[in-house]
Amino acid sequence: MNMVFRAFTDPAHESQQAFRAVMSAMAQPGQIVDVDVGFAPPAPLNAAAAAVLLTLADYETKVWSDTGVDVTAAQFLRFHTGARLIDDPALADFAVITDTHNAPALSTFAPGTPDYPDRSATAIIQVKEFQHEWRLTGPGIEGETRFSAGPLPEDFIKQWRDNHARFPQGVDIIFAGNGQIAALPRSTEIVETG
Numbered sequence: 272m273n274m275v276f277r278a279f280t281d282p283a284h285e286s287q288q289a290f291r292a293v294m295s296a297m298a299q300p301g302q303i304v305d306v307d308v309g310f311a312p313p314a315p316l317n318a319a320a321a322a323v324l325l326t327l328a329d330y331e332t333k334v335w336s337d338t339g340v341d342v343t344a345a346q347f348l349r350f351h352t353g354a355r356l357i358d359d360p361a362l363a364d365f366a367v368i369t370d371t372h373n374a375p376a377l378s379t380f381a382p383g384t385p386d387y388p389d390r391s392a393t394a395i396i397q398v399k400e401f402q403h404e405w406r407l408t409g410p411g412i413e414g415e416t417r418f419s420a421g422p423l424p425e426d427f428i429k430q431w432r433d434n435h436a437r438f439p440q441g442v443d444i445i446f447a448g449n450g451q452i453a454a455l456p457r458s459t460e461i462v463e464t465g
Contacts, residue, residue, distance in 0.1 A: 279322075279325060289308075299412070301417070308321070313344045316347070324365065328348065332364040333365075335358070344369075371396060372422070374396070383440045394442055394443070407459050439457075443456045
């Protein structure tokens with residue numbers, strides 16, 4: 272028997288709130304933005320990641336998840352968004368990473384093309400905490416800001432710098448924590464750690 276997990280109670284209103292949170296996070300890289308979510312998605316998805324997906328994914332998008340395509344979380348996404356769940360991360364519009372210790376490299380995901388850099392993937396990475404260890408610069412940041420998230424792969428900074436070097440191509444990231452999100456658009460540079 273398949274169990275359908277509840278999502279937004281008021282889809283129009285709540286998805287608008289979540290959309291504004293995502294846009295705020297993307298416009299202000301490294302800023303932690305609250306996402307008010309009144310539901311519990313199936314494990315291993317956290318509520319913030321689920322809210323982002325319910326807001327951005329639809330029947331035209333391809334979603335890859337490290338949870339696979341046949342588990343309850345995948346069924347939840349398919350039911351509530353109509354998104355196509357795929358096995359090949361290189362073809363994904365959105366990539367959901369719930370286990371950062373076994374995450375594929377950012378270079379695995381579509382960076383867009385020189386003519387269409389907007390056809391890149393957005394990685395939604397679940398994290399347990401937000402901190403202030405990295406120094407960020409770039410569009411949307413006045414001067415600099417401090418931000419970090421974790422846990423992440425040990426080579427994340429190198430992966431991000433390689434990703435940023437491809438600008439205007441590259442992958443964007445939305446970190447999803449406990450009721451909060453933060454973003455690293457590909458235009459953001461991590462200039463120092465620690």
